[in-house]
Amino acid sequence: MRPMELFRAFTLGFAVAGAAFAATVPSRAQTPARLDKVSFGTNWVAEAEHGGFFQAVADGTYKNYGLDVTIVPGGPNINNRILLIAGKLDFFMSANSLQSFDAVANNVPVVAVASMFQKDPQVFVAHPESKVTKxxxxxxxxxxxxxxxxxxxxxxxKSEYGFSESNVKPYTFNAQPFLADKKSAMQGYVTSEPFAVEKQAGFKPTVVLLADYGFNSYSTLIETRRETADGKPDLVQRFVDASVIGWYNYIYGDNRPGNDLIKKFNPEMTDDLLAYSVAKMKDYGIVDSGDALKDGIGAMSDARMASFFEKMVRAGVVRSDIDYRKSYTLRFANKGVGVDRRPKN
Structure with missing residues (x-):
């Protein structure tokens, strides 16, 4: 998953392809007849960056919250967000806050109810020879x-740091042009591209995380339709809370159940990449930092949303006249769920 690369406007039409995969495990505590069936679409193929959701399925957390969750993976030609809007999915894993703002701009009735990532994982990777330190x-x-x-x-x-487009070249998800030019840098995702560079080229690249320099978008948000948030608040709360617990268990506990399920969905996923991704999520505070330290994983705040919106307006990315406050709700987040599962040391 690469959040900024997967940014899609609602006004664009995408072909919906692929089948839904049921990600459920038997429950010893409850029978399926007593569970609320819930469908959750991700925005990419199964990977560690979705780990908390798969963990909550695999270790029975969702079932403990009375939910029978089906995970519907995304992919290159699959637009699960359209399925959410059409009522075919109950929840969707949105890439970033920009998608939430775009929903308001296009009068799409969806709302973000929690943010699993406190930091957007967008990075640039550079060669050590370029002496990049900031x-x-x-x-x-x-x-x-x-x-x-x-x-x-x-x-x-460009807006905040005075970058120019004159030295930009297209990134086509192929690292070879970057590897061939030591005076270049390549966009990526903190949990994947650096790992790929190390594997392909045998050197450890310099990594610059945009979130550490003020790009304060939320990432990996849980979205639902407004009618669901308003009409089934208990269901939404249970899904958010169980997802939060899943993320605590995945980041800090025994994540083998989640990883086994990820590999079942995505056989190309490797154990070493999964371990690397989890380690980087912890090292960089992608999941558990900032407001999440007090309010729990999934935390969001009005101040943070306002700050990011203002930056995007200054950059000309979003219109100043949209009511960005309609893009999210704090009703289901910031409840401190699961904070006791964070290691004390």
Whole structure:
């Protein structure tokens, strides 16, 4: 999953392909007849960045909250968000806050109810020879940026840090152009691209996480339709709470059940990449940092949303006249669920 690369406007039409996969395990405590059936769509193929959700299925957490959850994986030609809007899914894993703002701009009746990632994992990776130590050091380098990144986070880089488009080249999800040019940097995801570079080229790249320089979008948000949030608040609360517990268990506990299920859904996933991804999520505070330290994983705040919205307006990414406050609700987050599962040391 690469949140900024997967940014999609609601007004674009995508072909919906692929089948739904049921991700359920037998429950010893409850019978399926007593569980509320829930469908949850991700925005990419199964990977560690979705780990808490798979963990909650695999270790029975969802069932303990009275839920029979079916996970519907995304992929290159699958738009699960359209299925959410159409009422075919109950919940969707949204990439970032920009998608939430876009929903308001296009009068799409969905709302973000929790954010599993406190930091957007978007990064640039650079060669050690380029001597990059901070974000500004990237400016003179050739920058490989995707077509989805240019109208989103790169506009923020231009607005806030004075980056130019003159040295940008297209990023096509192929690391070879970056590897061949030591005076270049490549966009990526903190939990995957650095690992791929190490494997392919045998060196450890310099990693610059945009979130550490003010790109304060939430990421990996749980979205639902407004009618669901308003009409079935208990169901939404249970799904949010169980997902939060799943993430605590995945990050800090025995995550083998979640990883086994991820590999069942995505046989190409490897144990070493899963371990690397989890380690980086912990090292960089992707899941558990900031407001989550007090309010629990999934935390969101009005101040944070306002700050990011203002930055995106200054960058020309979103219109200033939309009511961004309609894009989310704090009704289901910030309850401190699961904080006791965080290691004390």
């Amino acid at each position: 974000l500004e050091d990237l400016k003179p380098l050739t920058l490989f940026v995707s077509k989805e990144g240019m109208p989103t986070y790169y506009q923020w880089l």
